Amino acid sequence: xxxxxxxxxxxxxxxxxxxxxxxxxxxxxxxxxxxxxxxxxxxxxxxxxxxxxxxxxxxxxxxxxxxxxxxxxxxxxxxxxxxxxx
Amino acid sequence: xxxxxxxxxxxxxxxxxxxxxxxxxxxxxxxxxxxxxxxxxxxxxxxxxxxxxxxxxxxxxxxxxxxxxxxxxxxxxxxxxxxxxxxxxxxxxxxxxxxxxxxxxxxxxxxxxxxxxxxxxxxxxxxxxxxxxxxxxxxxxxxxxxxxxxxxxxxxxxxxxxxxxxxxxxxxxxxxxxxxxxxxxxxxxxxxxxxxxxxxxxxxxxxxxxxxxxxxxxxxxxxx
Numbered sequence: 463x464x465x466x467x468x469x470x471x472x473x474x475x476x477x478x479x480x481x482x483x484x485x486x487x488x489x490x491x492x493x494x495x496x497x498x499x500x501x502x503x504x505x506x507x508x509x510x511x512x513x514x515x516x517x518x519x520x521x522x523x524x525x526x527x528x529x530x531x532x533x534x535x536x537x538x539x540x541x542x543x544x545x546x547x548x
Numbered sequence: 549x550x551x552x553x554x555x556x557x558x559x560x561x562x563x564x565x566x567x568x569x570x571x572x573x574x575x576x577x578x579x580x581x582x583x584x585x586x587x588x589x590x591x592x593x594x595x596x597x598x599x600x601x602x603x604x605x606x607x608x609x610x611x612x613x614x615x616x617x618x619x620x621x622x623x624x625x626x627x628x629x630x631x632x633x634x635x636x637x638x639x640x641x642x643x644x645x646x647x648x649x650x651x652x653x654x655x656x657x658x659x660x661x662x663x664x665x666x667x668x669x670x671x672x673x674x675x676x677x678x679x680x681x682x683x684x685x686x687x688x689x690x691x692x693x694x695x696x697x698x699x700x701x702x703x704x705x706x707x708x709x710x711x712x713x714x715x716x717x718x719x720x721x722x723x724x725x726x727x728x729x730x731x732x733x734x735x736x737x738x739x740x741x742x743x744x745x746x747x748x749x750x751x752x753x754x755x756x757x758x759x760x761x762x763x764x765x766x767x768x769x770x771x772x
Contacts (some may be wrong), residue, residue: 479744485725510672513688514751521697522720525599531612535594535619539587544623
């Protein structure tokens with residue numbers, strides 16, 4: 463890979479969110495990864511943002527469904543009058 | 549003299565198989581496979597649907613009502629669901645439509661406009677300023693470990709609606725940009741820009757919350 467093919471810090475910074483969300487093309491993902499492997503500053507920023515996302519996702523997903531809701535949905539699903547079109 | 553192989557014996561043996569193949573209906577003639585019933589499709593999504601509803605409405609009773617309303621609509625409209633397409637995206641689209649209809653009736657104002665001006669890497673900069681990067685191997689985790697799920701949900705609730713719905717679908721339900729675009733019927737580019745901006749604003753809201761709850765020193769005052 464020559465210098466022309468490499469991303470600068472600014473180019474990586476612009477793509478950081480898409481990189482974190484894995485929404486870049488394979489080629490772009492590889493170019494960002496290649497930069498992160500060699501630039502401590504960008505790697506530190508990436509690690510921080512990745513950790514924020516990981517923590518937020520983990521904490522926002524711990525929800526139990528109340529039994530009362532399960533009973534209500536069961537009642538809806540078992541009502542033949544509501545399911546004529548199925 | 550040229551020897552000609554005699555195939556007639558072999559053909560006689562193959563005849564029943566050929567006949568069977570010809571009498572069997574082709575793939576195109578097969579009736580479509582029976583689609584899974586609505587119960588099988590909907591029940592596994594209940595936890596995620598309730599989670600999304602709760603994150604959007606911040607009230608358990610309202611969240612239950614919203615999921616119930618969406619389930620009713622899904623039941624009535626199941627005939628319009630195209631078999632073989634993404635049921636999860638279809639159902640969450642109904643759920644978000646029910647939310648928007650409800651929310652229009654119970655509209656509340658979003659946070660102050662100054663949140664729109666949040667710079668990139670907001671938490672990174674703030675945590676660096678208070679020295680967390682020197683004291684912790686994972687400074688983001690060190691900060692967010694001090695906030696529980698309810699507090700983080702409170703910060704998420706503070707996002708303006710256009711960012712909150714997209715961010716909740718992404719953070720709480722792990723939908724891709726494309727799936728969110730399908731659910732909300734907006735372009736992928738709009739999802740991307742709302743998500744990225746929402747993420748910046750959320751970082752500022754989280755920092756404010758951390759200050760209010762005393763999980764970072766009061767001296768770490770917010771610039772701007």
